[in-house]
Amino acid sequence: MAYVVKKLINGKPYYYLKASKRVDGKVVSKNIAYFGKKKPTKRDVEDKLKQIKNVVPKKEADVEHITKDVVPKDNKLYKGLPDSKSMVEISDMAVFCKKKGFVYPDSEIYGGMAGFFDYGPLGVELKNNIKNDWWKRFVQSRADVVGIDGAIISHPKVWEASGHVENFNDVYVKCKNCKKPNKIDKTEVGKVKCPECDGEYEVIGDINLMFKTNVGPVEGNVAYLRPETAQLIFTNFKAVAETSRVKLPFGIAQIGKAFRNEISPRDFLFRCREFEQMEIEFFIHPEQTECGLLKKKDNNFEFQLLTGKDQEEGKEEHATIKLGDMLDKKMLGEWHAYWIKENYQWFLDLGIDKKDLRLREHMKDELAHYSSACFDIEYKYSFGWKEVHGNANRGQFDLTKHQETSKKSMELFDEESKQKVIPRVIEPSQGVDRAFLTVLFNAYYDDKERGNVVLKLAPKLAPIKVGIFPLVNKLNKEAKEIFDLLKEDFVCQFDTSGSVGRRYARADEIGIPYCITFDFDSLKDKAVTIRDRDTTKQIRVKIDELKEVLGKLLNSEIKSEAAGKLIK
Numbered sequence: 001m002a003y004v005v006k007k008l009i010n011g012k013p014y015y016y017l018k019a020s021k022r023v024d025g026k027v028v029s030k031n032i033a034y035f036g037k038k039k040p041t042k043r044d045v046e047d048k049l050k051q052i053k054n055v056v057p058k059k060e061a062d063v064e065h066i067t068k069d070v071v072p073k074d075n076k077l078y079k080g081l082p083d084s085k086s087m088v089e090i091s092d093m094a095v096f097c098k099k100k101g102f103v104y105p106d107s108e109i110y111g112g113m114a115g116f117f118d119y120g121p122l123g124v125e126l127k128n129n130i131k132n133d134w135w136k137r138f139v140q141s142r143a144d145v146v147g148i149d150g151a152i153i154s155h156p157k158v159w160e161a162s163g164h165v166e167n168f169n170d171v172y173v174k175c176k177n178c179k180k181p182n183k184i185d186k187t188e189v190g191k192v193k194c195p196e197c198d199g200e201y202e203v204i205g206d207i208n209l210m211f212k213t214n215v216g217p218v219e220g221n222v223a224y225l226r227p228e229t230a231q232l233i234f235t236n237f238k239a240v241a242e243t244s245r246v247k248l249p250f251g252i253a254q255i256g257k258a259f260r261n262e263i264s265p266r267d268f269l270f271r272c273r274e275f276e277q278m279e280i281e282f283f284i285h286p287e288q289t290e291c292g293l294l295k296k297k298d299n300n301f302e303f304q305l306l307t308g309k310d311q312e313e314g315k316e317e318h319a320t321i322k323l324g325d326m327l328d329k330k331m332l333g334e335w336h337a338y339w340i341k342e343n344y345q346w347f348l349d350l351g352i353d354k355k356d357l358r359l360r361e362h363m364k365d366e367l368a369h370y371s372s373a374c375f376d377i378e379y380k381y382s383f384g385w386k387e388v389h390g391n392a393n394r395g396q397f398d399l400t401k402h403q404e405t406s407k408k409s410m411e412l413f414d415e416e417s418k419q420k421v422i423p424r425v426i427e428p429s430q431g432v433d434r435a436f437l438t439v440l441f442n443a444y445y446d447d448k449e450r451g452n453v454v455l456k457l458a459p460k461l462a463p464i465k466v467g468i469f470p471l472v473n474k475l476n477k478e479a480k481e482i483f484d485l486l487k488e489d490f491v492c493q494f495d496t497s498g499s500v501g502r503r504y505a506r507a508d509e510i511g512i513p514y515c516i517t518f519d520f521d522s523l524k525d526k527a528v529t530i531r532d533r534d535t536t537k538q539i540r541v542k543i544d545e546l547k548e549v550l551g552k553l554l555n556s557e558i559k560s561e562a563a564g565k566l567i568k
């Protein structure tokens with residue numbers, strides 16, 4: 001039978017026709033047509049099926065039995081694939097985060113504020129570790145990227161030049177039937193219906209997604225909380241170029257908060273009203289197409305890729321493709337490919353499972369007005385493949401706009417070509433909160449054998465690196481000395497309450513990679529037991545060597561089996 005499904009891509013609905021059939025007793029469904037943004041009527045579906053039957057042999061499409069439920073009431077929303085590794089639902093993840101002190105709903109004692117969250121004691125550590133890792137890799141370890149930290153409120157002209165005052169609008173609508181509010185694109189007015197009940201929409205008005213505020217004591221001095229960090233990089237572009245002696249090509253990076261007045265924030269940290277971004281704007285001579293940083297071996301770098309063309313044809317399956325082949329097919333330029341590869345690799349280096357990461361090329365009708373090509377890195381959450389990183393070719397759009405609006409030159413003198421140029425821009429950009437969520441979903445294992453959750457975070461990301469336990473309270477003083485010995489070098493936790501087994505379980509749940517137990521033998525052999533979170537294997541290590549061994553273990557230089565005497 002055939003039926004229509006809606007798939008949300010960046011919050012916008014796209015409609016596909018699916019057909020399912022029985023193969024060897026299993027129901028297999030596949031996309032057979034793509035309708036675009038407009039929800040198809042029953043008539044559209046019938047026409048499409050006629051078309052398909054003319055080109056596809058009947059057996060293949062197997063769409064004979066159209067039930068009367070051809071156009072469902074949109075309750076068949078696209079959901080995550082059932083073989084997803086982390087089957088924990090997003091709502092359960094929110095509960096876990098609250099229970100363990102990673103993330104709390106904001107101002108919960110007053111009933112909370114939708115779309116706002118507060119990071120707790122463990123959350124702030126994990127979030128900082130993610131940001132620091134990114135900053136170290138993309139700013140501090142590179143000679144060609146420098147950082148800034150711009151203001152949240154800027155001159156309102158910034159947002160006029162960027163197009164946000166005029167274009168960052170959605171149409172605010174309300175369902176005439178079930179009264180649920182929603183936001184839709186201008187082009188969708190009169191075309192789309194309520195996804196909940198199929199009701200007609202009543203247009204309430206345009207809504208700009210920027211948060212407005214008033215600066216100073218006089219009313220009317222309107223300013224905006226920044227809806228993205230990127231514009232601060234463009235407005236500071238000349239100042240940075242002149243004061244930091246960087247030469248083209250170079251990048252400016254920023255990590256910081258941004259705000260969007262979403263009508264319907266959802267999916268926990270995934271779509272919030274206040275969020276944090278990590279972005280680079282990388283400036284290149286407009287005529288330079290060759291990327292000197294791309295090595296020959298990078299041509300063999302493999303992505304899982306879902307192409308724009310495939311999506312237009314209704315396919316959902318990605319395929320493996322080499323970077324070199326993407327270049328050969330002219331899907332993108334060398335510099336763009338280089339930055340996508342660098343960021344894809346960053347996720348892999350955080351321990352994100354290769355099979356749960358893919359690249360999705362934007363379809364033509366999805367591209368932002370400033371962008372000539374855009375690829376998202378997506379992660380397979382339990383609620384579907386979702387964007388965790390966007391990588392756009394912004395061309396010369398932003399600098400040109402700021403030059404026009406400010407009447408200040410945005411040209412740079414390029415010494416190599418002896419030309420004054422407005423550079424073109426590649427923009428690798430991502431949300432910190434989404435990276436945080438990706439890391440958590442990827443690390444979350446419900447270990448049935450142990451009877452507790454094990455958070456298999458990469459050691460460099462773990463909020464607490466070492467747990468230190470006395471076997472019994474009688475040994476508290478000696479165990480505390482171990483804590484004092486290590487606390488300068490590692491983030492440690494001293495835990496004396498409950499059985500050691502209970503303490504291991506608590507440590508597993510918050511992702512502590514190594515736990516040390518001081519026991520009665522320790523008094524004699526001056527050694528302690530180190531237990532590995534992932535394998536539960538235990539080794540005996542001399543207290544004298546503890547700092548060195550832990551350092552190597554946490555840097556993943558050695559495996560724990562090789563770091564001391566294995567305890568059977």
Ligand SMILES: [Zn+2]
Nearest residue numbers: 175178194197
């Ligand atoms: Zn409705």
